[in-house]
Amino acid sequence: MTSTEPLLEIRGLTVVYRRGHRRRPFTAVDGLDLTLATGETLSVVGESGSGKSTLGNAVLGLVTPSAGSIRFAGEEITSAAPSRRRQLTQHLQVVFQNPHGSLNPARTVGQSLEEPLLAHRASMDRTQRRSAVATALERVGLDRDTAA
Numbered sequence: 563m564t565s566t567e568p569l570l571e572i573r574g575l576t577v578v579y580r581r582g583h584r585r586r587p588f589t590a591v592d593g594l595d596l597t598l599a600t601g602e603t604l605s606v607v608g609e610s611g612s613g614k615s616t617l618g619n620a621v622l623g624l625v626t627p628s629a630g631s632i633r634f635a636g637e638e639i640t641s642a643a644p645s646r647r648r649q650l651t652q653h654l655q656v657v658f659q660n661p662h663g664s665l666n667p668a669r670t671v672g673q674s675l676e677e678p679l680l681a682h683r684a685s686m687d688r689t690q691r692r693s694a695v696a697t698a699l700e701r702v703g704l705d706r707d708t709a710a
Contacts, residue, residue: 567635567636568597568598568599568633569598569599569600569602569634569635570596570597570598570604570621570632570633570634570654571596571597571598571631571632571633572594572595572596572597572621572630572631572632572633573595573630573631573633574593574594574595574629574630574631575591575593575594575595575596575617575620575627575629575630575631575632576589576591576592576593576594576627576628576629576630577589577590577591577613577616577617577620577625577627577628578590578628590613590616591613591616591617591620591627592613593629593630594613594617594630606618618656619656620632621634621639621651621654621656622651622654622656623639623640623642623644623647623648623651626640627640634650634651634653634654635650635653637650639651652678652681652682655678670709670710671699671708671709671710672692672695672708672709672710675695675698675699675709676691676692676695679691679694679695692709695709696709
């Protein structure tokens with residue numbers, strides 16, 4: 563990935579759900595173009611049924627697009643082998659409509675941030691994980707104590 567290349571680039575993304583042989587297909591996302599640069603944050607807002615969750619699922623590789631392309635860090639996600647897609651998408655996070663399904667109120671911020679490190683960086687010990695969480699908090703302007 564070059565410094566001018568987008569971190570996430572979506573071109574012509576279309577997702578059509580097939581709903582049985584007698585019912586017409588449902589187009590959840592239709593020809594979406596989106597570019598996200600390194601350091602940017604994106605919020606997708608819309609009414610229920612407008613395709614927000616489908617977009618997130620397509621970016622994560624959980625839904626197969628009917629058309630279009632999704633590139634992350636210069637690599638095509640949509641046509642990548644499953645193992646490579648998992649490697650690429652482990653760097654992405656989608657918080658779906660129901661934040662309680664993604665963010666457990668019984669867990670601290672630190673525990674929530676440490677969870678993906680347990681899954682994707684198994685070689686890190688507890689001290690390394692806590693240091694990485696503290697660094698991440700500081701990068702977004704939050705105090706290290708926020709993790710507690």
